[in-house]
Amino acid sequence: MSEDKEKIISEAVEKALQGDMDTINNIEDRVTRSKAKAALVKAKRAKVVSDEDSTKEDNASESKVEEKINFNQTLCKKISEKFSDSIDGDQNNDWIQLKPENWLKIAKWLKSDEELFFDSLQCNTGMDLGEGVLESRYNLHSMKHLHKVEIRIKVSAEKPDIPSVEQVWRVADWFERETYDMFGINFIGHRDLRRILLPDDWEGWPLRKDYEEQETYHGIIVPKVKEGWE
Amino acid sequence: MGLLENKFTDNIIVEKLDKLLSWSRSTSPWFFQFGTACCAIEMMAAAASRHDLMRIGIIPRSSPRQADVMIVAGTVTMKMALRVKKLYEQMADPKYVVAMGSCATSGGPYWQHGYHVLKGVDIVIPVDVYVPGCPPRPEALIEGLLKLQEQILEERPLTRKTG
Numbered sequence: 001m002s003e004d005k006e007k008i009i010s011e012a013v014e015k016a017l018q019g020d021m022d023t024i025n026n027i028e029d030r031v032t033r034s035k036a037k038a039a040l041v042k043a044k045r046a047k048v049v050s051d052e053d054s055t056k057e058d059n060a061s062e063s064k065v066e067e068k069i070n071f072n073q074t075l076c077k078k079i080s081e082k083f084s085d086s087i088d089g090d091q092n093n094d095w096i097q098l099k100p101e102n103w104l105k106i107a108k109w110l111k112s113d114e115e116l117f118f119d120s121l122q123c124n125t126g127m128d129l130g131e132g133v134l135e136s137r138y139n140l141h142s143m144k145h146l147h148k149v150e151i152r153i154k155v156s157a158e159k160p161d162i163p164s165v166e167q168v169w170r171v172a173d174w175f176e177r178e179t180y181d182m183f184g185i186n187f188i189g190h191r192d193l194r195r196i197l198l199p200d201d202w203e204g205w206p207l208r209k210d211y212e213e214q215e216t217y218h219g220i221i222v223p224k225v226k227e228g229w230e
Numbered sequence: 231m232g233l234l235e236n237k238f239t240d241n242i243i244v245e246k247l248d249k250l251l252s253w254s255r256s257t258s259p260w261f262f263q264f265g266t267a268c269c270a271i272e273m274m275a276a277a278a279s280r281h282d283l284m285r286i287g288i289i290p291r292s293s294p295r296q297a298d299v300m301i302v303a304g305t306v307t308m309k310m311a312l313r314v315k316k317l318y319e320q321m322a323d324p325k326y327v328v329a330m331g332s333c334a335t336s337g338g339p340y341w342q343h344g345y346h347v348l349k350g351v352d353i354v355i356p357v358d359v360y361v362p363g364c365p366p367r368p369e370a371l372i373e374g375l376l377k378l379q380e381q382i383l384e385e386r387p388l389t390r391k392t393g
Contacts, residue, residue, distance in 0.1 A: 199312075220308065221353065222345060
């Protein structure tokens, strides 16, 4: 590229950055014009990056964390006002710990309320906290407001009953079946609560800490390795 | 030779029926087209144009009734073990099994802590050839199948075994 053309391009880009696109559009040579436009895009991008100072970015992430904490606290408050005695234990900034009793009502409200509108259940998973305590965790997200929250519900392993939200979020159907399959949490009101991965006649709940695999399954040895191994 | 003497023109080969049967079986061991895990990808690669199993007479069949060889390609879970057994029982004799990959031969990475995995498919069905690897390359599977062909060629389906 000759120096003349470079000069033309740099001038045109400068003018375009000030808001005058005509200079670029009036370049006659097609190749030069497209090169100038590419240079303009590059210059604009560089400008955006230089505007976003690194300190500003830190501030932004900090304010985001604060926003999330505030959101969680206000949501927690709202729930305890609307549904008395449903918050379980101390409040936490990262998630909301609920009691199982009112969960279905709360779930319906979380989904239908205009301000919250959690229309998407992203994940439901189980957890064995040890000492006979199981937990079911729900990650909710609102496609409309783009906010999210984590709900955790503790139950005892002797009576692991949690109301099913399968009819609130349809995706919970298979999520709850998987949690049931692995942890044996009973989702009361689920219309088709069967095992999803393991065979129907499997014994025990494999992801519980006290799980011991069965000796045989339909006459096939389950746990032992072959003779002469190890 | 009695009845058959001088009855044939010279492009006829005279051979034992026994050998003919095992030869024809060994050159067309059609395998049952199913895969249980990632080894199936290598099995597909072996059957596809680059490695081309068809040049040694091996083609996939979609029904157990039409298949001679079952290639157990991949992890067999307890849930699947019953089905694999059922499929094996549905195959018509003569039938052979190739255990492909470390999961099918021994349980592979699940052999100690995988409560849901069958520790080798030979627990439920008899296996003729084991192909090690995780997963084995198509060449390894082809070698296994060539070994199987050798094995079939040595069989004498009509002669009674003595001793």
